[in-house]
Amino acid sequence: MTIKIRFFARFRELLGTDIVTEPGAKTALLGLIKEIAGKNREGYDAIFDENGSFREFVILMRNGKRVELVDAATVIVADGDEIAVFPPVAGG
């Protein structure tokens, strides 16, 4: 199973982007992002608070569709998924 994780803006600077990973079966979104973000302490702290919960401003998408933060622990990733993690948007 292959999953691509894309970080943007400050998260990208700290963690890189277009990270291809091969998680085991029944891996939830929350655990997967924690594992990848855990490779850089500052990157992890930018996304998660001291309790290991997503900071409230973090935006998650799976295949271009928004995933609510509260659902990240129960959403199971599937082969070919593209996961995006980013801070609030600031275009215009």
Next chain:
Amino acid sequence: MIRIQKEDVDIGSLITAAKKPGTGAVVVFDGIVRDDGITEMELEAYEDVAVPEMEKIARAATEQFRLLHVDIIHRIGRLAVGENILIIVVSAGHRPDAYAGSRYIIEEIKKSVPIWKKELTKDGGRWVPGEHGHGSGKHG
């Protein structure tokens, strides 16, 4: 034309193309890199999501404000002070719809299109904070 691109655009030719039959007003919004003590601005987009989101905003504006034509060109990459960031060109039969449609489009872009700006300074850089509580995909 709904696009994210590095290159600038010829606003004059966009205005010409916006003058569809029935047009009584064209409104141009041109967002520009402001001189806030920065050297440059760097823009980044999640294009796979940002373009469809801008297309959705354009469709909603067209329907709501009876627009006859909509262009949205959002630039990315490194831009110098004074350069164009975002160009919105809309046409309508009457000016109230053209003004309101243009305003609607820029405000919706700021809320939901995944694009980020970093202000580059002599000492490094700072990400422009987004509107807390907003983000792409809220409308599906």
